[in-house]
Amino acid sequence: xxxYVRLIVSLHGVDGTPDEIARSVKRAVSHELGVGFAxxxxxxxxxxxxxxxxxxxxxxxxxxxxxxxxxxGVMNYYQTRQRATDGKWHWTVANDHIATQPTxxxxxFEVHAACGGLGCAGCSFGAVRKAEPCxxxxxxxxxxxxxxxxxxxxxxFDRRVEPWGHCEVxxxxxxxxxxxxxxxxxxxxxxxxxxxxxxxVMPELCAEQIISS
Numbered sequence: 001x002x003x004y005v006r007l008i009v010s011l012h013g014v015d016g017t018p019d020e021i022a023r024s025v026k027r028a029v030s031h032e033l034g035v036g037f038a039x040x041x042x043x044x045x046x047x048x049x050x051x052x053x054x055x056x057x058x059x060x061x062x063x064x065x066x067x068x069x070x071x072x073g074v075m076n077y078y079q080t081r082q083r084a085t086d087g088k089w090h091w092t093v094a095n096d097h098i099a100t101q102p103t104x105x106x107x108x109f110e111v112h113a114a115c116g117g118l119g120c121a122g123c124s125f126g127a128v129r130k131a132e133p134c135x136x137x138x139x140x141x142x143x144x145x146x147x148x149x150x151x152x153x154x155x156x157f158d159r160r161v162e163p164w165g166h167c168e169v170x171x172x173x174x175x176x177x178x179x180x181x182x183x184x185x186x187x188x189x190x191x192x193x194x195x196x197x198x199x200x201v202m203p204e205l206c207a208e209q210i211i212s213s
Contacts, residue, residue, distance in 0.1 A: 078103070078182065079208040080140035088136025091147040091206065095213075104181070105150030106134040106143060144205040151180040152202060157193045167192055168201045182206035 074095050081092045081100060090106040102108060109127040111117040117126035137143040160175040165187030167174040174189030183202050188194075 073212040076211045076213055077209075078211065080143040082140075083136060086136065089138070089140045089143040090134065090136055091143050102134065105146045106136070108133050141205060144207075147206040148183055148202060148204065151183050151206065152195065152199055155180060155195065155198055157188070157195075169197050182209055 074097060076093055076095045078091070078093050080089050081094075082089050090102040091104050092100050092106070093103040094100040108130060110130050112120065112123035112126055112128045114120060114122055115126060119126045122128075134146065137146060155178050157176055157178060159177045159179075161177045162175065164173040164175045165177070166172070167189040168186050169192040170189060172189050174187050174192070176188040176190065176193040177185060178188065178193070178198055179185040180202070183206055186198060186201060188197065
């Protein structure tokens with residue numbers, strides 16, 4: 001059960017068999033979000049269809065179009081989708097167990113700052129409803145840009161790994177690894193491990209992805 005499903009189960013008191021929980025959670029999600037993605041005429045995920053662009057995990061020249069689909073687990077489809085009620089675009093996620101929902105920068109919930117997402121009496125499973133949820137975007141490109149800027153704002157620079165990679169700025173060997181969802185991963189030396197330098201090397205738009213969980 002994903003963290004989001006556990007959150008919905010907690011908020012709505014869902015109970016029963018696994019199938020009953022799945023159906024109840026889907027209804028609860030649609031009610032909780034109230035945005036009508038499940039009914040909109042957008043490109044639904046199809047396991048037999050060609051998957052959307054998958055971001056490569058490095059800047060090594062790997063062709064994203066040749067990235068293989070992960071095996072096993074639940075397939076989560078991250079992409080822009082249009083809301084039926086007002087035509088606005090959001091960055092969303094969908095899989096076989098939950099209704100299509102906005103996520104990331106366009107999501108309804110955010111990490112509870114007081115506990116850092118660890119969970120406390122003031123939140124449910126480390127998440128709280130955003131005071132001002134994203135109203136949506138006029139184009140899918142703007143939704144992808146919003147997700148890109150969201151990833152930039154939450155990027156962390158405290159991870160050190162070995163062997164070191166080549167810094168994105170000066171090409172010296174550097175230990176700082178910065179990972180993003182949909183925009184790749186990047187190495188920096190200690191001098192250039194800043195949000196400003198990350199902004200300069202990140203792609204302009206987040207790539208659509210398929211992630212196994």
